[in-house]
Every structure is written in C-alpha cells, then in structure tokens.
Amino acid sequence: MWAAGSQRAPACAAPGSNIKRSQPAAAAPPPAAVLPCQSVSSGAQACRTGLAGPKQHCGAAYGRVSSSAGASARPAGRRQVATAAAAAPAASTDDPELPPASSSGDRSHETDIVIIGSGIGGLCCAALLARYGYRVTVVESHYHAGGAAHSFEVQGFHFDAGPSFFAGLSGPPGSSTNPLKQVLDAVGESVECAQYKKWVVYSPSGTFECVCDAEAYADNIRRMGGEEALRQWRALEERMAPLQAGAALFPAAAIRGDPGIVLTAGRYGPGLLQAGLVANKLTGPFSAVVDEVVTDPWLRGFLDLECFILSGMTVKDTICAEMAYMFLERNSGHSTIDFPFGGSSTIVDALVRGIQKHGGRVLLRSHVDEIVVEGSRAAGVRLRGNRAPGGRPEVIRARKAVVSNASVWDTQRLLPEGAVPASFRQQSLDTPRTGSFVHLHLGVDATGLPQGLEMHHLVANRWSDFEAPQNVINICIPTVYDPSLAPPGKHLVHAYTAGNEPYEVWEGLQRGSKEYQAMKEERAKPLWAALERVIPDIRERTSLTLVGTPLTHERFLRRYKGTYGPAISARTGSFPGPSTPLPRLYRCGDSCQPGIGVPAAAASGMIAANTLAPLWSHWQLLDALGL
Ligand SMILES: Cc1cc2nc3c(=O)[nH]c(=O)nc-3n(C[C@H](O)[C@H](O)[C@H](O)COP(=O)(O)OP(=O)(O)OC[C@H]3O[C@@H](n4cnc5c(N)ncnc54)[C@H](O)[C@@H]3O)c2cc1C
Numbered sequence: 001m002w003a004a005g006s007q008r009a010p011a012c013a014a015p016g017s018n019i020k021r022s023q024p025a026a027a028a029p030p031p032a033a034v035l036p037c038q039s040v041s042s043g044a045q046a047c048r049t050g051l052a053g054p055k056q057h058c059g060a061a062y063g064r065v066s067s068s069a070g071a072s073a074r075p076a077g078r079r080q081v082a083t084a085a086a087a088a089p090a091a092s093t094d095d096p097e098l099p100p101a102s103s104s105g106d107r108s109h110e111t112d113i114v115i116i117g118s119g120i121g122g123l124c125c126a127a128l129l130a131r132y133g134y135r136v137t138v139v140e141s142h143y144h145a146g147g148a149a150h151s152f153e154v155q156g157f158h159f160d161a162g163p164s165f166f167a168g169l170s171g172p173p174g175s176s177t178n179p180l181k182q183v184l185d186a187v188g189e190s191v192e193c194a195q196y197k198k199w200v201v202y203s204p205s206g207t208f209e210c211v212c213d214a215e216a217y218a219d220n221i222r223r224m225g226g227e228e229a230l231r232q233w234r235a236l237e238e239r240m241a242p243l244q245a246g247a248a249l250f251p252a253a254a255i256r257g258d259p260g261i262v263l264t265a266g267r268y269g270p271g272l273l274q275a276g277l278v279a280n281k282l283t284g285p286f287s288a289v290v291d292e293v294v295t296d297p298w299l300r301g302f303l304d305l306e307c308f309i310l311s312g313m314t315v316k317d318t319i320c321a322e323m324a325y326m327f328l329e330r331n332s333g334h335s336t337i338d339f340p341f342g343g344s345s346t347i348v349d350a351l352v353r354g355i356q357k358h359g360g361r362v363l364l365r366s367h368v369d370e371i372v373v374e375g376s377r378a379a380g381v382r383l384r385g386n387r388a389p390g391g392r393p394e395v396i397r398a399r400k401a402v403v404s405n406a407s408v409w410d411t412q413r414l415l416p417e418g419a420v421p422a423s424f425r426q427q428s429l430d431t432p433r434t435g436s437f438v439h440l441h442l443g444v445d446a447t448g449l450p451q452g453l454e455m456h457h458l459v460a461n462r463w464s465d466f467e468a469p470q471n472v473i474n475i476c477i478p479t480v481y482d483p484s485l486a487p488p489g490k491h492l493v494h495a496y497t498a499g500n501e502p503y504e505v506w507e508g509l510q511r512g513s514k515e516y517q518a519m520k521e522e523r524a525k526p527l528w529a530a531l532e533r534v535i536p537d538i539r540e541r542t543s544l545t546l547v548g549t550p551l552t553h554e555r556f557l558r559r560y561k562g563t564y565g566p567a568i569s570a571r572t573g574s575f576p577g578p579s580t581p582l583p584r585l586y587r588c589g590d591s592c593q594p595g596i597g598v599p600a601a602a603a604s605g606m607i608a609a610n611t612l613a614p615l616w617s618h619w620q621l622l623d624a625l626g627l
Pocket of ligand 1: 117145366406557558591598599601
C-alpha cells in the first residue's frame with residue numbers, strides 16, 4: 001500500500017530528528033524602525049494583552065481553552081524572530097473587534113500606497129511595492145500579521161491558524177516557480193524549511209501514502225485504483241503535458257493588470273506562444289481535460305479530492321491552470337514539500353522584514369472602517385476607534401492608491417455608498433463562497449508514538465461528495481519536523497474540516513454560550529474520529545484543546561461568514577483582476593486572480609504591485625529575479 005518507506009527516526013524518541021533542512025535562512029533582519037504608532041510583528045512573540053497573560057490571550061480566539069496541563073515554558077530551541085513588537089505600547093484589549101489600543105497615538109499620516117490587510121496577498125503586494133520604491137503602509141485589523149497564515153501561542157504550543165502545506169520555498173533565489181518565493185527573493189529574504197515528500201490519505205478503501213514524485217505517485221495510483229486507473233492517469237498526464245509547459249514558461253511575476261502586460265509577457269516568446277495555444281484549456285475547468293480520458297471511479301474521486309484540497313471545489317469547478325502547476329511541480333524531478341521552521345509566521349515575519357527594510361510600515365490593531373473617496377477616487381482609509389487630538393478621525397492618506405487585501409465581500413462593505421456602480425457592488429456581494437472550518441488545535445503527549453509518524457494526514461470519510469460537510473478532514477502535526485513548536489516531549493496537532501463547514505449551522509450563536517459550547521463539542525466529533533485513525537489514543541494524550549469555528553474565522557480572519565474563499569467555478573466565471581471601477585482602488589488576496597491558496601494569494605499581491613509600478617521598473621524586477 002505504501003509508495004515508499006519512511007526514513008525518519010522515531011517521532012516519539014526525538015520529534016524532529018533526522019530533518020532534511022533547506023538552504024540556511026536569511027541573515028538576521030535589520031532592526032526595525034519603530035514609530036510611536038507602529039506595532040509590527042507576527043507570530044507568537046508578538047502576543048500581548050492587557051487582559052490575560054501572554055500564554056493565554058491568543059486562545060481567546062477560541063473562547064474556552066480546555067487544558068489538563070499547566071502552562072509550559074517556551075522551548076529554548078524555538079527560533080527567535082526579531083520584531084518591533086517589543087517596542088510596541090501595551091495593548092488595551094485582545095479583541096480585534098474592539099477599537100485598537102488608545103495609547104498607540106495618532107496613526108494619521110500620508111503615504112504613497114495603503115494596503116488594507118496583512119494576509120499573504122497584502123504583505124506580498126506591500127513588499128514588492130516597497131521594493132519598487134513606493135512608501136507603503138499596511139493596516140491590519142488583527143494583533144497578528146498574516147491573516148489566515150498567522151500563528152499564535154498557547155501554553156508553549158505555537159499553532160498555525162491555517163496553511164501548513166507549502167512547496168517551492170527553498171533553494172537559491174531564482175530557483176522556484178512559487179510566487180511567494182519570488183517575492184521573498186525580490187526583497188532579499190528567505191525562510192529555512194524542513195523538506196519532506198509524503199502525506200497520508202485515509203480513504204474508505206484503505207490508507208495510502210502520496211509521495212510528491214511522479215513515479216511513486218503513479219505507482220500508488222496503480223495499487224489503489226488498479227491497472228486501468230493507471231492507464232487513464234498516464235493518458236491524463238499526456239494531456240496535461242502541454243498545459244504544464246505553458247504554465248511553466250510564463251511566470252506569474254510577468255503579469256500586470258494593464259496593457260503593459262503585452263510587453264512584459266513578450267519577454268516569454270515561446271512560453272507565451274505555448275500558453276496562448278492552450279489558454280482556453282488553462283483557464284477552463286480541469287474537468288474539460290479529465291473528462292476526455294478518466295472514467296475510473298477511484299481515479300475520478302482521487303482527482304476530485306486533489307482539487308478540493310487546493311481550491312475548495314472539485315474537478316468540475318477548479319481552474320485547470322491550478323492543476324497544471326501541481327502536475328508541473330510533481331514532475332519536476334526535484335519536488336519536495338517545505339515546512340518553514342517556526343511555522344507560517346516565519347513566512348509572515350520574513351515578508352514584514354522585507355517591507356520594513358524597504359521603508360514600509362505594518363500597523364497592527366488598525367481596523368479600517370472606510371475607504372476614503374475624494375473626487376471620485378480612492379484617497380486613503382479611515383481607521384476605527386481612536387480619534388486623533390481634537391476629535392478628528394484617524395485617516396491615512398494615499399497619494400497613489402489604496403489596495404484592499406480584504407475579501408471581495410468585506411471590501412465592498414468598506415466602500416461608501418455610490419463609490420462604485422451598483423451593479424459592480426451587487427455582483428461582488430453575490431460572489432458564491434465556499435464553506436468555513438471547524439478546527440481542533442491540540443497539545444498532546446508524544447511519548448511512545450510509532451516510528452515514522454507523518455506530518456500531514458488527509459481523511460476522506462466517503463470517496464465522493466468531498467465538498468459535503470465533515471467529509472474531508474486535514475490533520476497536521478508540525479512538531480514532527482519542528483519540535484520547538486511545542487514543549488519538550490509534546491506534539492502539536494491541528495485538525496480541521498477543509499472549507500466545508502456550513503456557516504449557517506453557527507449563525508446567531510453567542511460565543512461563550514452553552515449552546516455554542518455544545519455545538520463545538522458536537523461538530524468537533526468527526527475531527528476526533530479522524531484523529532483516532534492517526535493516533536488511536538489521542539484523547540488520553542491530549543492536555544490542551546482549542547476548538548475554532550466559522551465564528552472564529554469570521555472574527556479573527558475578518559472573512560465574511562468565515563469562508564475559505566470565493567467558490568468561482570471555472571465553468572462559469574473567473575476570479576477578478578486587481579483593478580476596480582473606482583480609480584486608485586486596487587485589490588489583492590484570494591478573492592482575486594489566480595484564486596485560493598498561499599502561492600495564489602502571493603501571485604495576486606505581485607500582480608497588484610506590478611500593475612501600480614512603471615513598466616520599466618517591472619521589467620527590471622523580472623531581470624533581477626532572473627525570470
Ligand atoms: C485552515 C486553513 C488551511 C489552509 N491551508 C493551506 C495550505 O496548506 N496551503 C495553501 O497554500 N493554502 C492554504 N490555505 C489557504 C491560504 O491560507 C489562503 O488562501 C491565504 O493565506 C489567504 O491570503 P489572503 O492574502 O487572501 O488574505 P487573508 O489571509 O484573508 O488576510 C486578509 C487580512 O486582511 C485583514 N482585514 C480584513 N478586513 C480588514 C479591515 N477592514 N481593516 C484592516 N484589516 C482587515 C484581515 O484581518 C486579514 O489579516 C488555508 C487556509 C485556511 C483557512
């Protein structure tokens with residue numbers, strides 16, 4: 001059943017031993033320039049509150065923290081990330097719904113470009129804009145940077161709120177097709193990663209490993225689906241080959257949202273030609289290719305599952321370009337999965353450093369209430385809460401542009417009445433959305449766990465209806481590769497339903513109420529059941545339990561109805577580009593092209609930044625990146 005044997009040392013004896021490391025991380029970051037109003041950081045180190053101790057407050061995101069163990073000391077081995085947080089004033093509250101700390105002073109100022117939100121899209125956009133020489137300010141509602149990719153700490157466990165599956169983050173500058181890596185290269189930053197190759201799938205017909213290597217992958221398809229499934233897989237690979245080639249030769253970094261794209265794309269003559277020849281297929285649904293050659297039910301289920309974990313949609317709705325990149329990566333011959341030491345906040349910290357060292361600012365606890373519109377164009381943002389001396393609202397004025405990294409729905413809510421045509425507003429608000437999440441963040445005893453415990457596990461209770469609630473569950477145990485994320489002898493476990501939890505089930509419940517608590521227990525049951533397939537006695541091992549819900553997502557990620565993102569089917573539409581009908585208002589993030597996921601959000605940030613940059617600067621950046 002297994003595609004390849006595990007080479008790793010026992011996870012129980014020494015979690016994280018025998019780890020393959022990527023390139024060394026970037027040199028220590030320069031000290032951040034801290035303004036009185038500036039509060040810059042991400043990750044657990046920045047956790048601070050006036051209400052609770054630093055070991056507890058992040059758990060407030062989850063309401064009640066269930067713990068059977070005392071607070072643990074922070075492991076000595078965890079990498080310190082220099083931030084400006086230490087210099088930030090004490091915050092008055094840990095609730096991002098409340099106004100930001102009043103002691104932080106007047107944040108009003110003028111800059112070139114304001115970016116609303118510090119998700120991966122917003123940070124990548126800001127980093128590139130700063131690299132292009134613009135003065136940028138990122139305003140983030142939360143007390144952590146990173147959006148879905150932020151990390152938080154409870155009792156010595158350093159949890160990632162969202163993404164944990166990354167590829168193409170390692171290697172020297174210019175070596176990766178991952179837009180996030182290209183942004184990091186552009187600002188002279190890097191992240192050190194553990195490299196590995198496998199994840200485990202628990203299906204109704206058995207458990208198997210997926211290995212990110214073309215031959216091992218095919219071999220596994222034969223074992224699980226049989227010879228006919230393999231034959232059809234080979235046929236699919238053949239159909240995908242020209243699409244892969246098109247995707248490979250035309251980097252996302254060359255895209256801009258104005259006619260200048262004719263020139264930047266012109267650099268990639270053969271790639272452009274190749275991409276042009278297959279453009280219809282690339283921008284259509286993956287099913288247009290799959291339906292030509294795949295009928296085997298097991299293989300169709302497998303492809304649906306692959307699509308679902310990428311886009312939150314199945315083969316019939318997922319854009320083919322997204323899958324072309326996946327085939328490309330798997331067939332590259334040097335494909336690995338990268339886990340950044342320190343978790344997703346390591347990426348966020350690197351982006352923040354990249355922004356700062358190019359003169360930009362990231363302001364946390366700075367919720368934007370409204371996009372300021374003057375003379376029929378975006379002119380800045382008005383912040384919530386504080387009033388500047390004299391009772392003036394705090395406004396950050398933008399000479400050149402405002403870029404919104406908030407979701408398509410949330411961006412509309414920031415616009416004054418009549419700022420954009422009613423039809424555009426309605427279309428944006430009507431954008432279909434994927435479901436939300438239920439999370440279990442656990443601290444567990446690692447003693448005596450079997451050798452070769454893998455980091456990623458995917459449980460599919462049924463081999464169809466992957467979008468159905470509670471069918472697909474993701475499990476991640478990052479301490480397998482980075483033991484410093486938990487106290488000694490412990491594992492950190494994150495399990496979640498994958499963008500298929502209906503918001504409606506939770507709508508109207510009061511956080512902290514008995515009903516909410518009961519609902520958490522009820523809806524977390526499938527997560528526990530999935531976890532028991534990986535670690536049968538997990539309940540007895542667990543000393544810390546946090547349950548996150550769609551309400552948590554809505555509140556802490558500032559995402560409309562806690563959604564994973566837009567469910568825009570490639571059959572009927574496409575994700576929008578960076579421009580909007582309101583002059584000087586742009587957008588980025590996973591509500592924009594190319595779509596959901598960390599590389600895609602990074603690409604959207606790149607595209608927005610390129611669109612704002614002069615053509616010549618964009619050209620020079622492509623030269624500098626060796627693209
Ligand atoms: C649980 C989970 C697991 C995932 N796993 C993976 C994975 O393994 N691999 C992968 O590639 N992708 C994964 N994804 C998807 C990926 O994380 C997201 O698509 C991506 O991080 C989204 O980035 P973004 O820039 O669109 O914005 P977001 O992360 O949504 O950030 C937007 C930011 O804007 C801020 N904001 C919104 N409104 C305002 C306002 N009015 N004022 C100020 N700030 C505001 C928010 O607070 C937030 O910080 C996962 C997502 C989740 C939720």
